[in-house]
Amino acid sequence: MFEAYILPIIIFAAVGLGAGILLTVASKIFAVKTDERLEELSGALPQINCGACGYSGCGDYAVAVLNGAPTNACKPGGDQTSKKLSEIMGVDFSDVEEEVAFVRCAGDCNATTWKYNYDGVQSCNASNRFYNGSKTCTSGCLGFGDCIKVCPNNAIYLRDGIAVVDSRLCVACGLCVKACPNNLIVMKPVNQRIDVVCMSTQMGKVTKAVCKNGCIGCKICEKKCPSDAIKVENNFATIDYSKCTQCGICAEACPTGAIQNKK
Numbered sequence: 001m002f003e004a005y006i007l008p009i010i011i012f013a014a015v016g017l018g019a020g021i022l023l024t025v026a027s028k029i030f031a032v033k034t035d036e037r038l039e040e041l042s043g044a045l046p047q048i049n050c051g052a053c054g055y056s057g058c059g060d061y062a063v064a065v066l067n068g069a070p071t072n073a074c075k076p077g078g079d080q081t082s083k084k085l086s087e088i089m090g091v092d093f094s095d096v097e098e099e100v101a102f103v104r105c106a107g108d109c110n111a112t113t114w115k116y117n118y119d120g121v122q123s124c125n126a127s128n129r130f131y132n133g134s135k136t137c138t139s140g141c142l143g144f145g146d147c148i149k150v151c152p153n154n155a156i157y158l159r160d161g162i163a164v165v166d167s168r169l170c171v172a173c174g175l176c177v178k179a180c181p182n183n184l185i186v187m188k189p190v191n192q193r194i195d196v197v198c199m200s201t202q203m204g205k206v207t208k209a210v211c212k213n214g215c216i217g218c219k220i221c222e223k224k225c226p227s228d229a230i231k232v233e234n235n236f237a238t239i240d241y242s243k244c245t246q247c248g249i250c251a252e253a254c255p256t257g258a259i260q261n262k263k
Contacts, residue, residue: 037088041065044084046076048152050173065089072096076152092099099172099191102156103147103166105184105214106197106257107140108160113210128181136210139200141184147176194239194246198258201234208256215258221250 033203038252041062049057053073055064065071072094073087079096086093116125118134121174124142132138141162147168148156148163156176165176169189196215200207202236204216217235228245230250239250 001074007248034259035066038062038066041085043082044077044088045074046171048076048173048175050076050152050175052076052172060175062103071101075174078171083215087214090138099187100170100183100190101172101174101176102188102195103141103156103163103165103185104195104197104199105141105162106260107135107137107211108162108213110160111120111212111214112137114141124179125181129221133182137200137214138198138210139182139184139198139202140211146179146181147185148180150175190240192244192246193262194244194248194251195260196237196239197260197263199236201236203235207235213257216256218255219254220253221259224253 025041042059045058046061047058052075061073065085071089071091072082075096082096083093087167088187113136114134115136116134120126120128122144122148127133127142127144133142143158143161145158145163150166152173153169153171155166156163156230172189177187182199188195188241197213198215199216204218207214208216215237218233220234221230221237222232226247227243229240230237233245248261251259
């Protein structure tokens with residue numbers, strides 16, 4: 001009786017042993033060699049996975065750097081991360097263009113009013129589905145802090161009903177830019193002091209009726225700018241940072257305060 005079980009056991013053991021040997025040989029033959037630098041590159045990145053570098057996350061960016069991508073694309077990591085990546089890859093260090101998030105809205109509690117009391121889900125996206133938010137200005141900050149919730153560095157807070165960025169804490173990850181349903185948050189050079197704090201493209205009369213601080217498209221700033229850095233199109237002023245000398249003339253000339261000089 002006992003002998004009847006021996007042969008199947010031997011056969012099963014032999015098959016298992018053979019399969020193990022074949023798998024071991026196959027793993028050696030078909031093994032994909034990984035560059036040890038990949039782990040070092042990944043470890044040097046902040047792992048915020050914000051996508052500011054142009055890749056889906058820190059892992060993909062590490063692979064891209066290994067394959068020759070620039071080492072200075074990580075905004076949150078800044079120059080420190082760029083130096084580490086450059087050292088690992090054995091290439092010259094490239095300076096990171098420092099940026100900061102900026103909320104283009106000055107429609108606080110003192111400048112605009114409310115159409116109705118919203119008591120639904122406390123989210124900008126949710127509020128925006130109800131007649132473009134509860135404020136009379138439908139282009140401004142909705143004030144429920146979706147940007148605050150995604151900020152990894154607590155660099156955004158609410159002040160008088162609108163989001164404000166603390167430039168000292170902002171790491172330029174851009175997650176807040178993606179979170180804002182009204183596209184009010186932009187990235188700008190960290191040293192750029194002059195900017196437009198409004199995104200309304202309504203006619204001047206309409207904008208002025210819903211927000212005291214809104215851009216009315218009067219073109220005074222465009223006419224006053226000595227460096228041709230401001231253009232008013234679709235009732236909305238925009239500044240070309242590459243031309244702006246930050247003289248502050250436009251901010252002084254703006255009749256509504258829609259252009260501010262953050263000295």
